[in-house]
Amino acid sequence: EDKIWANSGDSHLMEPEDLWTSRLPKRLADRAPRSERGEKYEIVYIDGTQIDRQLNDFMDAMRPPGFKDLDIRLQDLDQEGVRNQLAFPSMGFWTCNIKDPELEVAVARAWNDWAMEEVMGRQDRIFAPAIVPLRDVKNAVAEAERAAEMGFRALYFPCGIDDDRAWGLDLWEPLWAAAEELKLPLCWHIGTGAANVVYRGPGGAVVNYMETTYPGMRVVTHLVAGGALDRHPGLKVLVAEGGAGWVPAIGDRMDEAYRQHGMFVRPRLSRLPSEIIRQQVYASFQHDISAVQVIEDTAYDNVLWGDDYPHLEGTYGHTQQTLHTIFDDVDTRIRDRVLRGAFDELFPVAAAA
Numbered sequence: 001e002d003k004i005w006a007n008s009g010d011s012h013l014m015e016p017e018d019l020w021t022s023r024l025p026k027r028l029a030d031r032a033p034r035s036e037r038g039e040k041y042e043i044v045y046i047d048g049t050q051i052d053r054q055l056n057d058f059m060d061a062m063r064p065p066g067f068k069d070l071d072i073r074l075q076d077l078d079q080e081g082v083r084n085q086l087a088f089p090s091m092g093f094w095t096c097n098i099k100d101p102e103l104e105v106a107v108a109r110a111w112n113d114w115a116m117e118e119v120m121g122r123q124d125r126i127f128a129p130a131i132v133p134l135r136d137v138k139n140a141v142a143e144a145e146r147a148a149e150m151g152f153r154a155l156y157f158p159c160g161i162d163d164d165r166a167w168g169l170d171l172w173e174p175l176w177a178a179a180e181e182l183k184l185p186l187c188w189h190i191g192t193g194a195a196n197v198v199y200r201g202p203g204g205a206v207v208n209y210m211e212t213t214y215p216g217m218r219v220v221t222h223l224v225a226g227g228a229l230d231r232h233p234g235l236k237v238l239v240a241e242g243g244a245g246w247v248p249a250i251g252d253r254m255d256e257a258y259r260q261h262g263m264f265v266r267p268r269l270s271r272l273p274s275e276i277i278r279q280q281v282y283a284s285f286q287h288d289i290s291a292v293q294v295i296e297d298t299a300y301d302n303v304l305w306g307d308d309y310p311h312l313e314g315t316y317g318h319t320q321q322t323l324h325t326i327f328d329d330v331d332t333r334i335r336d337r338v339l340r341g342a343f344d345e346l347f348p349v350a351a352a353a
């Protein structure tokens with residue numbers, strides 16, 4: 001069968017062990033994210049506390065040949081049929097767990113410098129969203145501006161956030177205004193920002209995977225209902241790796257709340273939630289067929305495919321089979337939109353590269 005070429009809106013960079021130790025002064029490097037491999041588990045520590053634990057063989061399974069060698073990785077992309085990748089952090093995901101603003105700023109800046117120098121500076125197919133420090137919105141704005149200056153074309157956000165810093169609160173206004181001004185899409189990745197649910201009962205692996213999906217919906221709900229996207233119509237939001245079939249569905253439900261519970265609604269919005277979603281919210285999936293069916297059925301088409309390289313829930317090793325299975329009988333306009341168009345709309349410069 002002919003090779004299908006695609007852009008991936010959800011991939012990952014795998015950071016070198018010494019990313020922070022080689023770039024930060026010792027007093028900060030010692031407290032930066034660090035993973036230690038034990039007998040059975042790989043444990044991640046930040047600033048002296050354990051923040052993640054994964055089975056060794058689970059982590060090993062996400063380490064194909066190219067995961068740390070850019071040249072091999074580019075060969076992986078050619079083999080799989082992937083042209084461009086928006087590549088999220090891996091260890092960098094944990095920056096948001098840092099409570100000390102000074103350490104958080106240093107860790108974010110170092111990650112951004114590394115991504116620019118060691119990945120984006122060396123080729124033009126794989127680019128990363130910048131990490132912004134979130135403890136103090138002024139630091140976030142400063143790093144977003146610095147990142148834009150350096151050539152970053154997107155910002156990364158963790159889905160989980162404390163209630164008193166919920167994404168819909170006005171405290172984030174300076175950051176939304178800056179991102180809109182800088183034309184930086186806001187890219188939330190699922191499974192981040194809060195401790196993952198680890199239900200050990202029957203169905204645990206599936207339950208735990210699904211539990212990482214719901215926070216992506218919560219992010220969209222706060223940004224839409226809270227008015228941030230209504231106030232900043234130029235802002236675009238991507239929720240990566242959470243699937244896409246749910247997006248128009250929550251639009252309907254938010255419209256229902258907005259209309260039927262109107263007496264409680266504030267702020268009032270200049271557009272219905274479902275309209276804001278259709279104009280500003282994008283979502284990525286790996287294998288879902290519902291992500292394509294939703295376009296056919298609802299005309300919501302801010303849908304990006306993602307290879308989630310190199311994660312197990314991604315398509316590495318079976319990308320062409322996946323793309324043929326999903327798209328062979330699908331209208332080529334929908335296929336082009338999902339495999340390139342929506343990506344190029346979010347990241348025009350990358351597409352031009």
Ligand SMILES: CC(C)(COP(=O)(O)O)[C@@H](O)C(=O)NCCC(=O)NCCSC(=O)[C@]1(C)CCC[C@@]2(C)[C@@H]3[C@@H]4C[C@@H]5C[C@]3(C[C@]5(C)O4)[C@H](O)C[C@@H]21
Nearest residue numbers: 054090091093190191192196198199200204205208209212
């Ligand atoms: C089935 C049980 C409960 C059985 O436990 P037992 O044998 O009794 O010890 C347990 O083994 C299990 O759930 N294993 C699956 C692994 C897992 O943690 N599942 C969580 C949901 S999946 C997930 O959290 C994603 C979204 C997707 C897979 C990669 C993922 C874990 C990545 C991986 C690991 C780490 C966490 C991270 C970023 C990171 C740097 O890369 C994301 O924050 C999150 C992400």
Ligand SMILES: [Mn+2]
Nearest residue numbers: 010011241308
């Ligand atoms: Mn991913």
